[in-house]
Amino acid sequence: MAVHRVARTEDIPENTHLIVEVDNRSIGVYNVKGQYYAIHNRCPHQGAELCKGTRCGTTLDSEVYQFIYGRDQEIVRCPWHGWEFDIKTGRSLFNEKIRTRSYPVLVEDGFIGIVLAH
Numbered sequence: 001m002a003v004h005r006v007a008r009t010e011d012i013p014e015n016t017h018l019i020v021e022v023d024n025r026s027i028g029v030y031n032v033k034g035q036y037y038a039i040h041n042r043c044p045h046q047g048a049e050l051c052k053g054t055r056c057g058t059t060l061d062s063e064v065y066q067f068i069y070g071r072d073q074e075i076v077r078c079p080w081h082g083w084e085f086d087i088k089t090g091r092s093l094f095n096e097k098i099r100t101r102s103y104p105v106l107v108e109d110g111f112i113g114i115v116l117a118h
């Protein structure tokens, strides 16, 4: 296991993200409401650069004909065909078995580190 420092916390303000290269992997590092998450920058559908997609929220579970928007900035929508993924877990919203890899993040001494198992 290795921790790769990729940015300082001020490099990724709240609700922004950065795409970094670590160990020949492209990874999106996201600040979601003050918490950091990292996901592989590759869509499991056809390989688009997922982290270049739009950030958004989604409709929450609700009654019929009721549409409640929530989880703003927690979802990334693939730029090619619109599949949506939870930034916190890398899982697809429509099928949790489909996912892009997510990586643990450590914040230490003002640096954001991505944990990779080797």
Ligand code: FES
Binding pocket: 043, 044, 045, 046, 047, 048, 078, 079, 080, 081, 082, 083
């Ligand atoms: S490549 Fe991402 S939805 Fe198709």
